Amino acid sequence: MRIVLIRQFTDSDWPQVWEIVRPVVRAADTFTYDPEMSEHEARATWLESPPGETVVALAGDEILGTAKVGTNRPGPGAHVATASFMVAAHTRGQGVGTALVRYALAWARQRGYAGMQFNAVAESNRSAVDLYLREGFKIVGTVPGAFAHPVEGRVGLHVMYASLSE
DSSP: OOOOEEEEOOGGGHHHHHHHHHHHHHHTSSOOSOTTOOHHHHHHHHSOOTTSEEEEEEETTEEEEEEEEEESSSGGGTTEEEEEEEEOGGGTTTTHHHHHHHHHHHHHHHTTOSEEEEEEEETTOHHHHHHHHHTTOEEEEEEEEEEEETTTEEEEEEEEEEESOO
16 A cells, blocks of 8 residues: 555645546546536536545655545435545555545544445446445445446446444
């Protein structure tokens, strides 16, 4: 596992974060984001407002990955957190994603959330699904054909959940 420091995002991080976000969004093979979204739209989408936060994972001055964490739904659903993760292509498989997932789970536990829910994990994103399962998430449902993968065609979107009160 690559050793990384995870800290809150600062405005000066955006150029490096955009270099991670842009190719992930453009590939259209993992996120349900519009692959044509502008940098401005991506920034507005990725930067989480309080009480949530956006973080970066670093090795020295290099940003290796980023995550956003927050409340999944307001009102009666506000006791469940959510998170999203992106890792630079050249650092995938080195533990950066694992570190970010563990950070997000700890963040949610520290704030008293009962669980963490991922609303739309493409079943074709096998490395993410495997990571989430290893970190205690369960697939609680799959919407068949809800994600239009550019190579595999229509694949399911998993709803995944981890209880934080156990």
